[in-house]
Amino acid sequence: MISEKDLKELLDYSSQDGVLSVYLNTNPTEVQAEAAKIQLRNLLRTVDQPEDVQAVEQYINLEYDWSAKGVAMFSDQRGDFFKTYQFNISLPNKILVSHRPIIRPLVQLMDTFMGWGVVLVDKQGARLFSFNLGILDESTGVMGDPVKQTKRGGGDTMFGRGSSSDASDKVESTIERNIKTIIESAIEFFKHNAIRRILIGGSEENIARFKQELPKAWQSLVVGEFPIGMSAGYLEVLEQASQKVLDVNEKVNQALVKQSITLAAKGSNGVIGLIDTLNAIREGRVKTLLVLDDFAQAGYRCDGCGYLSVQEVKTCPFCNGHFQRIDDAVEMAVREAIRNNADVKVLTHDPTLEQHGKISAILRY
Template structure:
């Protein structure tokens, strides 16, 4: 599975002159047959040739699909610059839209979008005896663990002795939940999980929430009720939409705040031109990009600055400006290279209204 270091490597890659071929292919068996995705591949490679891709790069992609691709996953991303012996081919568990791009830097915006859409989240499954935790990233189970306390029984018979025993069992259950809460908090912090879905009965979860540290309580985005023996696939199926909707809501609210700040001259920026100025200055904290937003521009061959204006020379160093078909991709490169959070918003009317891109500024 593709890792964060792979995306970082692509974000940092710059060609000295040889073009880099970036190709994305949807191979979701629910959407198209093998023959259909082969036809789509041929169409994409023809477009790559028209864009100036090197024949060696086209041949390398063909060899990958003919002899190396394992027919798994729902999407494929390939990056080739055979002039410098560079090749990366990734099978993705999530679908991507067909796309091809030839330029001096890999086209990573679709990967950045996937990283946001299928960002890391955790599920804590709780009962009176312990907890199980699943961590998912990019549609796959990334890690899992569990903790088990003392056995707890429910006593149905009446009488004073039974009531006393039941109080003891309830105390044991609370102790188990308290230990599970502390363990889950430590486990999720170590794995840098900031979005959590809880699973369990209403009674158990109500008690468990009270025992959670405030930092973990703030990261809980919803709850479900599954059997403790549920498979990782079943847990994903029920929890993912809750986590995703919570993320979309948070990003929508953040965008509204950014637009308000930008209009008031505060720590917010809207529009590609302003953001391309703020990025190299180190002022951007969080980038928000429309998944469908593309715009041409120019990049300096010397200092790598990106501008959308048609200028005679780089406004920063006077270097030569080279045309690029998508300056938005280069903005995403700069953001990921700087370790910034990049959020992909799909069909946001407000983001479209302010130019397809916005940013939270540091100052």
């Protein structure tokens, strides 16, 4: 598991000698341990940093317990720096050497799979889950009073049993009390677990009722629904929630890409392409950054005013300063956007963004 504090530590670290960043898929349903080790050795053959290669191989061969589905490793042995993070999510194999840890895959994982709350609800109670980085944790649920179903056409006032409408009123009153209790418990759970996005499972009727009773501030965080029974097993809930998270994330990112392109076309608060996006980041104007996960391009930064360019220029047209080469300007864009408290969305595949420079942004102003 990785935290925001861990990500900040990676953001702040740099080394003139270079940092080896390794992402390795160890999902036992996709690759056997020995096969993963072979894949790692093949990847490491391209790296000319023997101390870091040895540190990574030693960790995988002697310390890694192979219980996770993916692992990220960052090594700079000359700087006495070595960090590892395990995940319950498959990772694509990737290896890179740079002056800073390569964090884009981590940013994508954290944006996609952190801060989720899952609620299974019916008329009597609810099951509450937090869902972070592939780990589904069930909290103590909430259970209200039993809801007694009335028979259609039942009721006989002649013998003092009361009418069917009286029985229905009692049932409705019980459901209302239960929903109120469920809502109170759910809100407390959301706050305690820093939930940013909510999925609701259950019948159509129960989901609608739960959403209707939620305060508007929490209603705005509901991003998905799915049919499921209250007695569903852990694996069924995990599978449904995982798929829904991916579906929701894809739709949200697609909408944001279209919004950024439309705003850019109107000359409003949007930019597309690396050079315009880099300079909007430098000015602190980026609200949401959108970038493809495999996009890489060198750039140049003025050591005087910070102006950025994708073309090599001898002197800065604004301050006559000199330009320094940046090996991966796209990774730098991701870092600087995070430092400026922008939302960063890393997309695995998006044809629309691919056609518009592979990077875009929605601006604050």
